[in-house]
Structure formats: structure tokens, C-alpha cells
Amino acid sequence: xxxxxxxxxxxPLRPVEYATGAVLGGLVVALAVVASVVPFAGVLxxxxxxxxxxxxxxxxxxxxxxxxxxAAVSAYVAxxxxxxxxxxxxxxxxxxxxxxxxxxxxxxxxxxYAILGGISHGLFAVGxxxxxxxxxxxxxxxxxxxxxxxxxxxxxxxxxxxxAARFTELTETLLHWxxxxxxxxxxxxxxxxxxxxxxxxxxxxxxxxxxxxVDRLAAPPDDRPVDPLPIQLAGVRYRYPGSAxxxxxxxxxxxxxxxxxxxxxxxxxxxxxxxxxxAGRQPTAGTVARPGAAGLGQAGGTGVVLQxxxxxxxxxxxxxxxxxxxxxxxDTDVDGLLAxxxxxxxxxxxxxxxxxxxLQRLAVAAAxxxxxxxxxxxxxxxxxxPRGRAELVALLSALPARHGITVVLITxxxxxxxAADRVIHLRDGTVVDSPPxxxxxxAAPPVPARPSSGTGEPLLVLHDVHYTYDSGTPWAAPxxxxxxxxxCRGEAVLVIGDxxxxxxxxxWVMAGLITPDxxxxxxxxxxxxxxxxxxxxxxxxARLQLQRRTVGAEIASWGLNPGSGAVGRxxxxxxxxxxxAGRSIDELSGGQARRVALAGILAAQPQIVxxxxxxxxxxxxxxxxxxxxxxxxHAGGLTMVIISHDIDEFTPICNRTVRLESxxxxxxxELLMSTxxxxxx
Numbered sequence: 001x002x003x004x005x006x007x008x009x010x011x012p013l014r015p016v017e018y019a020t021g022a023v024l025g026g027l028v029v030a031l032a033v034v035a036s037v038v039p040f041a042g043v044l045x046x047x048x049x050x051x052x053x054x055x056x057x058x059x060x061x062x063x064x065x066x067x068x069x070x071a072a073v074s075a076y077v078a079x080x081x082x083x084x085x086x087x088x089x090x091x092x093x094x095x096x097x098x099x100x101x102x103x104x105x106x107x108x109x110x111x112x113y114a115i116l117g118g119i120s121h122g123l124f125a126v127g128x129x130x131x132x133x134x135x136x137x138x139x140x141x142x143x144x145x146x147x148x149x150x151x152x153x154x155x156x157x158x159x160x161x162x163x164a165a166r167f168t169e170l171t172e173t174l175l176h177w178x179x180x181x182x183x184x185x186x187x188x189x190x191x192x193x194x195x196x197x198x199x200x201x202x203x204x205x206x207x208x209x210x211x212x213x214v215d216r217l218a219a220p221p222d223d224r225p226v227d228p229l230p231i232q233l234a235g236v237r238y239r240y241p242g243s244a245x246x247x248x249x250x251x252x253x254x255x256x257x258x259x260x261x262x263x264x265x266x267x268x269x270x271x272x273x274x275x276x277x278x279a280g281r282q283p284t285a286g287t288v289a290r291p292g293a294a295g296l297g298q299a300g301g302t303g304v305v306l307q308x309x310x311x312x313x314x315x316x317x318x319x320x321x322x323x324x325x326x327x328x329x330x331d332t333d334v335d336g337l338l339a340x341x342x343x344x345x346x347x348x349x350x351x352x353x354x355x356x357x358x359l360q361r362l363a364v365a366a367a368x369x370x371x372x373x374x375x376x377x378x379x380x381x382x383x384x385x386p387r388g389r390a391e392l393v394a395l396l397s398a399l400p401a402r403h404g405i406t407v408v409l410i411t412x413x414x415x416x417x418x419a420a421d422r423v424i425h426l427r428d429g430t431v432v433d434s435p436p437x438x439x440x441x442x443a444a445p446p447v448p449a450r451p452s453s454g455t456g457e458p459l460l461v462l463h464d465v466h467y468t469y470d471s472g473t474p475w476a477a478p479x480x481x482x483x484x485x486x487x488c489r490g491e492a493v494l495v496i497g498d499x500x501x502x503x504x505x506x507x508w509v510m511a512g513l514i515t516p517d518x519x520x521x522x523x524x525x526x527x528x529x530x531x532x533x534x535x536x537x538x539x540x541x542a543r544l545q546l547q548r549r550t551v552g553a554e555i556a557s558w559g560l561n562p563g564s565g566a567v568g569r570x571x572x573x574x575x576x577x578x579x580x581a582g583r584s585i586d587e588l589s590g591g592q593a594r595r596v597a598l599a600g601i602l603a604a605q606p607q608i609v610x611x612x613x614x615x616x617x618x619x620x621x622x623x624x625x626x627x628x629x630x631x632x633x634h635a636g637g638l639t640m641v642i643i644s645h646d647i648d649e650f651t652p653i654c655n656r657t658v659r660l661e662s663x664x665x666x667x668x669x670e671l672l673m674s675t676x677x678x679x680x681x
Contacts, residue, residue, distance in 0.1 A: 056098025
């Protein structure tokens with residue numbers, strides 16, 4: 001087994017198969033509906049096999065069957081029988097290509113399957129016309145009428161009577177043998193479509209198959225009643241498929257009932273792997289003893305809040321997401337759960353309008369809805385503002401006494417760990433007695449004061465910017481309200497604010513990725529929406545921004561010539577060894593991934609770089625490295641806008657600090673006093 005595809009296995013569909021089938025099936029339905037109702041959009045049908053091919057490459061045959069049935073029914077309801085038929089055909093075609101590629105077979109095997117599929121489609125088409133005689137008559141009559149119109153036009157042309165007669169005779173012959181030419185035409189078209197899809201769409205599947213596809217929370221079937229606690233780990237080791245090193249090395253640990261346990265350690269120390277084992281993942285060596293099944297996601301079992309909460313957000317509305325997947329009839333106090341995690345009154349908000357911190361709170365609420373005996377929070381406080389982090393830690397620490405829930409919190413924040421009953425320190429995959437060194441962030445190099453004159457007009461200007469998610473709908477959610485902000489060349493601006501204040505929306509507006517509903521955002525006097533790329537955006541989750549297989553390929557994809565030495569120079573600029581150019585993206589630590597993303601951005605030579613939460617998920621050492629790197633880049637003249645909750649780390653290297661409140665810039669004299677001596681107005 002490799003980490004490129006799920007093992008075949010037996011049993012019902014796993015959660016990852018349900019989720020992947022739902023997402024990719026929904027994409028196929030969208031393509032089918034648009035192709036059916038929008039003129040000249042039929043070409044979109046050529047894309048429909050791609051999602052099915054991805055499912056076939058990664059998962060079991062039953063997954064693609066379930067996806068096909070769900071997508072075809074949805075397409076039928078939305079756009080009729082023709083759309084459902086195209087979805088079914090795309091599923092067969094995508095399934096053939098995906099299965100052949102999963103088996104690592106070649107073009108001849110694909111051609112054999114295509115011929116069998118073509119014959120099946122041809123026979124099916126003929127059989128349906130034989131079964132539904134009225135539809136067959138209607139089809140043949142429509143062909144006769146079309147031919148009659150062509151013949152009438154041809155007969156009026158000089159010498160056209162003879163050609164028209166031959167055309168009529170040929171048509172009648174074909175209609176007499178309709179079953180033969182329809183069956184052969186359908187079969188031939190299917191074979192040709194499969195060959196084209198193999199050549200054209202195969203490149204897409206090649207591009208995607210190297211991405212990790214394993215559900216790292218998957219656990220072997222356990223028929224015992226759900227009873228996850230207490231847990232005893234003895235000599236537990238874990239090595240990921242294809243990895244040369246063990247993520248866990250001989251871990252001995254006991255987790256009891258009703259305790260608040262913190263797990264700390266640097267990036268790569270094995271914290272998330274330990275969380276997966278506690279959640280039910282089978283170790284490669286050692287034993288994990290518990291009285292019953294882990295019951296991941298089941299009532300009374302184990303709940304998990306992941307580092308990236310958007311990856312486990314499935315509901316359209318906030319309230320829907322809390323109860324998504326619960327058995328019918330489950331009595332859940334949705335409003336009470338949302339209020340408990342700080343999302344009171346947001347039940348009718350669409351989940352797409354929530355900030356990163358709000359999504360983390362929502363993930364906690366959804367986990368609590370299962371009334372778990374064990375709740376594992378993997379960096380659940382990473383995207384929260386300081387106040388929100390303290391509130392969430394207080395909530396988690398109260399769960400053992402309030403609900404009898406055992407909480408395991410994985411964190412890099414010393415304050416979070418201090419609230420725990422017990423702290424487990426991991427280093428290089430082993431439990432150590434001495435705590436990690438919670439080093440303070442070293443002071444960054446001083447930033448030269450920006451001259452009061454000499455920088456000219458502001459480089460980026462936002463004037464009266466308004467933006468509302470789902471504007472004009474009952475779910476409208478204003479994010480920016482008349483925002484005014486200017487950024488001068490060479491300046492570093494720190495933007496702070498509570499979760500939901502509009503910081504990430506501001507970042508997307510600055511980058512030109514979304515256009516204000518009202519007002520303007522201009523770079524050098526021109527709308528930024530017409531200059532996408534001139535203001536570069538570094539995402540909160542750097543891994544989402546890295547789309548190539550290797551570091552070198554990623555940096556080169558930003559427009560560099562790999563043979564020119566530009567990739568090496570980009571790595572030098574962010575303090576990475578040039579030897580990393582050949583390394584897989586998936587082997588990078590969190591700090592390395594952020595540096596690689598920044599290297600690619602700098603290689604494109606943008607006029608401004610906007611960094612959205614650049615320290616999220618990093619250990620203290622990684623945070624210090626990124627802060628020092630940004631200080632050095634700014635001292636070299638880079639214009640930056642840093643959006644962060646980490647005020648203490650970034651205030652020393654920024655010329656100016658502004659705070660967002662409910663989508664507006666709020667003046668805070670007590671905060672700005674520390675920077676007024678180094679910054680302009």
C-alpha cells in the first residue's frame with residue numbers, strides 16, 4: 001500500500017469515501033446541469049469524467065458506484081434524463097481510465113476496456129429504443145423531417161435533384177437498419193471519447209495522483225461497543241507508508257477518564273501522529289489497549305478537531321454543520337452548543353462566510369454534538385485571536401468537570417498547556433521528561449524609520465471599501481464596511497483584529513481576488529482587480545498554496561526558468577538550502593512550507609506581499625525564523641501587509657499597526673503609540 005490510494009478492503013464506505021464522493025459527485029452534477037441549460041456549454045461534458053477518474057484512482061469500486069448513483073439522481077432532478085445519462089456515461093468513462101491507471105496498466109488495456117464499454121453502451125442504446133417504441137418512432141421521424149428539409153433545399157439547386165434522391169435513399173436505408181448504425185455509432189463514439197480522455201484527461205490524473213490520498217484517521221473495523229477510555233499505549237511505533245523514519249518511537253502513555261491532557265513539542269515531533277493513534281489508527285508496532293472501540297465520530301466515542309477546520313466543515317449553514325452526520329432523531333441543542341463555543345446567534349450563517357477562527361469554534365461545536373468521551377483538539381487554537389484562544393482553552397478545560405469528557409489538546413502555546421492537568425512532551429517521536437524550550441521570539445532587526453517625505457503617493461489605496469458575502473440573499477454577511485486604508489512603498493503594515501473582523505476578506509480584496517461591492521482598491525492608481533498578481537497573497541495555510549510535486553517545480557511555476565539559477569536564488573532569499581529544490585512538498589515542515597510559498601511569491605516580483613496569519617501552526621522556533629525572515633525582507637525594501645493575531649512578534653518589525661473592528665479601521669491610540677515614532681501617518 002502506498003499513500004497515493006486507499007487500500008481496497010471490505011465493509012461499508014468509510015467517511016473519507018462518503019466525503020470525497022459527495023464533493024466530486026456534486027462537481028459532476030454542476031457540470032452536467034450547466035452543460036444542459038447554458039447554450040454552447042456542452043463542451044463542459046468533456047470534463048465530467050475527471051472527478052470520476054479521481055475517485056476510481058483513489059478508492060474502491062463501490063465508492064464510484066455510490067458516487068455515480070447519487071450524481072445521476074441529482075442530475076435527473078435538476079436537469080432531466082439527458083443530464084443523468086451524460087453523468088452515467090462519464091462515470092463509466094472516468095471509471096475505466098481511473099481503474100486502469102490505478103492498476104498501472106497501459107494504453108492497450110485501456111483500449112480493451114473502452115471497446116467493451118463501447119459495445120455495452122451501443123447495446124444499451126439499442127435496447128432502450130426497442131423497449132420504448134414511441135421514443136424510437138419520434139427519433140426516426142425527427143430524422144426524416146430533418147432530411148426532408150435538407151432535400152427540399154437541395155432540389156432547388158441546379159443539378160440537385162439527383163443528389164437529393166440519393167440522399168433520401170441512403171437515409172431510408174439507414175433508418176431501416178437503425179439498430180445497426182445507432183449501436184455502432186454509440187460504440188465508436190464511446191471508444192473515441194475514451195481515447196481522447198486517456199490522452200487529455202490522463203495528464204490531469206497524473207497531476208493529482210501524487211497528492212496524498214490516505215485518510216490518516218482511518219482505523220481498522222472494531223465490532224466492540226464504543227468505549228474509548230481509558231487508553232494504554234505500550235511501545236507504540238508508527239511509520240507512514242513510504243517514509244524512511246518513524247513518526248512515533250516507543251511511546252508509552254496512559255490516558256484516563258475525565259482529564260485535560262496537553263501534548264506539546266516542536267513541528268515534526270509526532271504530536272499529530274499520536275493524536276491519530278489515540279483516535280483509533282493502528283500503530284505499526286506496539287499495542288493500544290482500550291475497553292471498547294474508539295468510535296471515531298460516533299456518539300460517546302472519540303471526537304477530533306483538526307488543524308484545518310475547513311477540511312471537516314460539510315454543512316451549508318452553521319446549524320446544519322453541527323448536526324451533519326448525526327443519526328436521525330438525535331436531540332441536539334444546537335443554539336446552546338454554538339453559544340458555548342462563542343458562535344451564539346450564527347446558526348443561520350453560511351459556513352463559507354466564517355473566518356478561520358470561527359470555523360475552528362464550529363468544529364468544536366460539531367464534535368461536542370456527538371457527546372464524545374474523548375475529544376482530541378489538534379492545534380484547535382491556532383487561528384484564534386488571543387481572547388478567543390483563552391476562551392476556547394477555558395471551554396476545553398471545563399469539559400472534564402462539566403461533561404466528563406477527556407480532552408487531549410495539541411498545542412504550541414505555553415499558556416494553553418499551562419491550563420492542562422498533565423503535559424506530555426514529545427521530541428523526535430518519543431515522550432521525554434524535560435519540557436520543550438518555550439523560547440521567546442528573538443528581537444527582530446530594527447526597522448529603519450520611513451521618511452515623512454520621499455516615498456511619494458501611497459502605493460495601495462482602499463477607499464470606502466464595502467464587501468458582503470452572499471449579498472442580496474437571506475444569508476448576507478457584511479465583512480467590510482466603508483474601509484479606508486493606504487499602504488506606501490517600502491512600508492510594513494500590521495493588521496490586527498478579532499476573529500470575524502474582516503481581516504482575511506481584506507487580504508483577498510488587496511490581492512484583487514475579490515472585488516468590492518462598493519468603493520475601490522487601487523494599486524498605483526489602477527484597480528487591483530485588473531492587476532492580479534502585482535499584490536501577492538500568502539495564505540493562512542501555506543500547504544494549500546503549494547501545487548507542485550517538488551520545491552523546485554513549485555518555485556519555477558511562478559514564472560522562473562529552472563535552468564537559470566533563479567530557483568536557487570529564490571531559496572537563498574528565504575534562507576533555505578538549495579538542496580531542498582529536489583525535495584517533495586509533502587516532506588516539508590510547517591516553517592519550510594511557508595518559506596517555499598514565500599520564495600515563489602518573491603520570485604514573481606510583486607509590488608506588495610500580503611501575509612495572512614504567517615505564524616499559524618508553527619512552534620516557537622519556527623515562529624522566530626519567520627519573523628526574522630520577514631524583518632530581513634522588509635529591511636531590504638519589501639512592502640508588506642501582515643495580518644496576524646501575533647501582535648508582540650510583529651509590532652517591532654512593522655511601521656504601523658491598524659485594527660479592524662466589524663469591517664472598519666478602528667483607531668487605538670494606546671496601541672499606535674509604540675509605532676508612531678517609526679511610522680508616518
